[in-house]
Structure formats: structure tokens, C-alpha cells
Amino acid sequence: xxxxxxxxxxxxxxxxxxxxxxxxxxxxxxxxxxxxxxxxxxxxxxxxxxxxxxxxxxxxxxxxxxxxxxxxxxxxxxxxxxxxxxxxxxxxxxxxxxxxxxxxxxxxxxxxxxxxxxxxxxxxxxxxxxxxxxxxxxxxxxxxxxxxxxxxxxxxxxxxxxxxxxxxxxxxxxxxxxxxxxxxxxxxxxxxxxxxxxxxxxxxxxxxxxxxxxxxxxxxxxxxxxxxxxxxxxxxxxxxxxxxxxxxxxxxxxxxxxxxxxxxxxxxxxxxxxxxxxxxxxxxxxxxxxxxxxxxxxxxxxxxxxxxxxxxxxxxxxxxxxxxxxxxxxxxxxxxxxxxxxxxxxxxxxxxxxxxxxxxxxxxxxxxxxxxxxxxxxxxxxxxxxxxxx
Ligand code: MN
Numbered sequence: 001x002x003x004x005x006x007x008x009x010x011x012x013x014x015x016x017x018x019x020x021x022x023x024x025x026x027x028x029x030x031x032x033x034x035x036x037x038x039x040x041x042x043x044x045x046x047x048x049x050x051x052x053x054x055x056x057x058x059x060x061x062x063x064x065x066x067x068x069x070x071x072x073x074x075x076x077x078x079x080x081x082x083x084x085x086x087x088x089x090x091x092x093x094x095x096x097x098x099x100x101x102x103x104x105x106x107x108x109x110x111x112x113x114x115x116x117x118x119x120x121x122x123x124x125x126x127x128x129x130x131x132x133x134x135x136x137x138x139x140x141x142x143x144x145x146x147x148x149x150x151x152x153x154x155x156x157x158x159x160x161x162x163x164x165x166x167x168x169x170x171x172x173x174x175x176x177x178x179x180x181x182x183x184x185x186x187x188x189x190x191x192x193x194x195x196x197x198x199x200x201x202x203x204x205x206x207x208x209x210x211x212x213x214x215x216x217x218x219x220x221x222x223x224x225x226x227x228x229x230x231x232x233x234x235x236x237x238x239x240x241x242x243x244x245x246x247x248x249x250x251x252x253x254x255x256x257x258x259x260x261x262x263x264x265x266x267x268x269x270x271x272x273x274x275x276x277x278x279x280x281x282x283x284x285x286x287x288x289x290x291x292x293x294x295x296x297x298x299x300x301x302x303x304x305x306x307x308x309x310x311x312x313x314x315x316x317x318x319x320x321x322x323x324x325x326x327x328x329x330x331x332x333x334x335x336x337x338x339x340x341x342x343x344x345x346x347x348x349x350x351x352x353x354x355x356x357x358x359x360x361x362x363x364x365x366x367x368x369x370x371x372x373x374x375x376x377x378x379x380x381x382x383x384x385x386x387x388x389x390x
Contacts (some may be wrong), residue, residue, distance in 0.1 A: 005246065005255045006222040008198065009040040009239060011271065012057065013047055013073055015164035015230035020276035027274045028057045029064060034267045035227075036065050039258045042095060042222075047073040048087035049080045055087045062091030069093040071137065076100035076125035096129040098122075099167075102146040102154055119154050123161045130162035137198065143168035144175040144183055147290035151183070152190045159195045165222060166195050170211055173204025173234060177214035188219030193389075198222035201237045203229060208237040213245060216255055227271045228279045228286065240264045240285040240317065248312055265318035285317055292323040294368060296331030299324050302335055325368035326360065335374075342371060344378050354381050 012028050012035075015021055023031065028045065031313060035043055045061040046054030060068040070091045074080035076098050086096035100111075100122050107113055113121075122138060129136045138158040155166045168187055170180060178202075188197045199215040199222070201208035212223050229238030243259045267285035272278030281288040291314040293299050301308035302324070314320070324334045332355050339346050339354070346354065357377050362369060369377075 001219060002221065003255045004221065005216055005257050006041040006196070006198075007039075007239065007243065007257050007259055008042040008044065008071070008222050008224040009046040009226065010200075010224050011035065011226040011230065011239075012061070013054075013071075014200075014236055015226040017047070017050075018230055018232050018235070021230050023057075023274055025053060025056050025060055027237040031227075031271060032061045032065060033273060034263065034270050036068055036261045037260070038273065038291070039260045040068075041258060042069045044071040044073065044097065044224075046087070046204050049074065049083040055083065058084075058087035059090060062088055062094065066090075069095055069135065070372065071095040071097045074098045074127040074129070077119045078125075078128060081125050081128045083133075084119075085129065088133065093135070094133045095135040095137055096133050097137040097139065097167075098125045098129055099141050099156060100125070100372070101141040102151060103142035104147065105145060106142045115150055116350075119157055122154055123157050126158045126161040126163045128159050133263050134164075136163045137165035137167055138163040139167040139169055139198075139200065141169060142171045144170040144180060145172070145369055148183060148186055152186060155187050156190060159191055164195055165198050166191060167222070167224065168196035168215075168220075169199055169200035169224075170202060170208075171200075173202035173208065175201075175211055176207060177210045180211045181214035181218040184215040184220050185218035196221045197232065198224060199237075200224035202232060203234040203236065203238075205310070206234075208235070209241045209245070212237045212242050213253065216246075217325065227267050228283070230275070240268065244285050244312060244317060247316075261316055262318045263293075285312070289325075290314075291319055292325045292326045293334075294325040295329045296334070299334035300331055303337055326358070326362070327365060327368035328362040330362070330368075338371070338374055342375060342378075344375075346378075351379060353384075354378060357381065 018022050045056040048058050049056040058072045072084035072087050075200040084096045100118055126136050126138055197220045199212050199220045201211045223242055225237040225239040225242055227239055229235040243257050246253045246255050265286055279287050293302050298309045334353055336351055
């Protein structure tokens with residue numbers, strides 16, 4: 001089995017449909033440009049039947065980036081599939097992504113359909129989509145809560161009907177890594193080389209990345225994810241996290257993606273500037289504090305040898321450099337280093353005096369001191385010395 005994992009980005013679809021994340025067509029195009037630069041394999045640009053804007057976004061993205069695989073979402077019904085096909089008419093590498101719920105709970109309460117009906121509609125939708133495009137993906141919505149026997153049956157049926165990718169989403173973020181790995185492993189075994197098995201996880205219990213990784217180990221070779229982990233409710237698998245885990249721990253996860261990780265931070269920043277919120281400060285990889293060190297012991301170790309407290313080179317993900325936050329937990333070593341970086345060479349007594357003034361201020365702060373404040377404290381010390389000399 002190949003070690004290549006395909007990254008299917010759904011920032012512009014699942015991400016965009018969550019609160020505070022709506023994007024206009026020009027905004028989707030700006031984001032798409034960055035995602036292409038990042039090297040995503042498939043770019044899901046919208047759900048064309050859902051709105052005119054989504055239809056236009058898929059059309060615009062596929063015209064602007066003809067060499068990229070562009071996906072359009074469609075429920076497993078004629079109108080949706082035809083609308084998706086129409087939105088992709090200018091795409092050179094179009095993918096229709098059709099889905100229907102397969103769990104008993106969704107069948108009974110939402111669709112009010114039998115398993116036989118659902119299977120029939122799924123197969124019909126895939127066959128219809130295949131008349132327009134070669135590349136069809138089928139998603140068994142709520143797959144992780146679907147009877148494994150039925151999941152296997154419908155997966156084989158859609159592949160026989162022409163689907164190349166079978167996605168088994170953990171739509172409600174209910175699964176756990178070991179369980180999800182088993183679910184995925186069973187479908188991988190059933191489909192063999194006939195299709196790529198894909199995963200799509202939600203973060204309702206904070207397990208989306210862990211579940212996606214367990215799925216890769218079980219044989220999944222496409223991961224659906226979003227920048228900053230945006231998406232319905234608690235969001236989707238975070239693209240930057242899953243990619244950086246694979247890159248940082250090849251000893252545990254011997255797989256590769258086509259992502260140019262140096263663009264991760266700028267992709268995160270661009271998305272934050274388009275939607276209404278950014279990642280939380282302590283978000284892995286792209287959060288404001290992801291490479292910030294404040295505790296004195298950590299700063300001292302970091303200054304002696306970065307690898308003592310830093311497992312990812314910030315530059316490898318596009319973050320300018322590791323940050324030492326000068327706050328009340330900082331020690332002399334970090335303060336001296338910052339002064340040197342700012343162009344001040346302090347003697348030991350000067351540093352000691354500065355450190356006293358610094359901690360007096362920092363003690364009352366929730367946040368670290370800015371460079372300008374450090375400089376002001378240095379100047380203050382120089383004034384005190386001048387007065388003393390006078
Ligand atoms: Mn989803």
C-alpha cells in the first residue's frame with residue numbers, strides 16, 4: 001500500500017458553512033489561491049445546490065485553477081448531482097462528491113428511508129455523476145455510527161457503480177481512535193485496491209486529528225480537513241495538525257503528503273483575516289503562543305539548545321521564529337538575550353538592576369512586556385546611573 005496520503009481540503013465547504021465563516025466568491029478565490037500554493041490535493045469549493053454563491057465559487061475556483069482537482073458536494077439525488085456537474089463544467093479535473101446518510105438513526109428520523117432505498121439512491125447518484133465526470137467520491141454520512149455490515153455493503157456497491165473514493169465520515173465526532181481505526185480497516189479490506197478510503201472527522205470531543213491518524217494507520221489514504229480546523233460545531237480535523245504530525249513523527253507515521261508546510265502559518269493568517277475569528281492562542285502549530293516560551297526554566301533551556309523545549313522548527317511551518325515572552329515567569333538569561341537582540345550590551349550589575357525593575361512591572365501583568373517597554377526600562381536604568389554619577 002502506498003505511503004502517500006491525499007489532503008482533501010474542505011475549508012471552503014464544511015468550514016465555510018459554520019457560524020462566522022461565510023465567505024464571498026472573491027474571498028473563496030483568495031483562500032483557494034493560498035490552498036493551491038500549500039499543495040492540497042483536492043479542493044472542495046462548495047455545495048452548488050445550496051446557494052448561487054456556492055455554485056459560482058465552484059465555477060470560479062475550477063476556472064482559476066484548472067490543474068487542481070476541484071470537488072463539488074451533492075446529496076445523492078438527481079437535482080444535486082446535475083447542479084454539481086454544471087458548476088464543474090469548466091473544470092479540467094472535476095470531482096463530484098455525493099453523499100447520503102447510512103446510519104439507522106439518520107435513516108429512521110431524518111431520511112425516513114430503508115437501507116435498501118438508501119443503497120439504491122447512492123448507487124444511482126454515483127452512476128449519474130459518472131456520466132459527467134470520471135472522478136466520483138461517495139460519502140456514507142454518519143458512517144462511524146453505521147452498522148459495519150451495511151457500511152461494507154454500500155461501500156462495495158458504490159465502487160461497483162464507479163466511485164473511486166469512499167469516505168467514511170465521523171459526522172458527529174462520536175468515534176474514538178481505536179474504534180474508528182477498526183471501522184476504517186474493515187472498509188479498506190473490503191475494497192482492496194478498487195478505491196481510496198477517505199476520512200472526515202469532527203472535533204466534538206477533541207478527537208478529530210487522533211481519529212484521522214488512526215484511520216491512516218488502518219489504511220485510509222485521503223484525509224478531509226480544514227485550515228485552523230474550522231467546520232460544523234467544534235470543527236473538522238485541522239489540516240496543519242495532521243500534516244505536521246506526519247512530518248514530525250515519521251518514525252511513528254511513515255506516510256507523506258504533498259503539503260508545503262512553510263505556507264501553513266500564512267494560510268492560517270489569511271483565513272483569520274477573511275472570517276470572523278482566528279485560532280485560539282494556544283492552538284497547535286498556528287496559535288499565537290504555539291512557539292512562545294515564558295517560564296524561566298524553559299527559556300533558559302531553549303536559549304542553550306532549542307530542542308530542549310521546541311519539537312517543531314517554527315520556520316518549517318512559516319512562523320518567523322520562536323518567541324520568548326518576557327513576563328513574570330522569565331529569568332535573567334532570557335532578559336539578557338532580548339537586550340542583546342535589541343542592541344544593548346549590559347554589564348552584570350546593569351542586568352541585575354534591570355531585572356529588578358523588570359520583575360516589578362511584570363508581576364502585575366497578565367501579558368508579557370513588549371520590546372518598547374524593555375527599552376524604556378533600560379533607558380530608565382541609564383538615567384538613574386547618570387543622576388548617580390552627577
Ligand atoms: Mn462535516
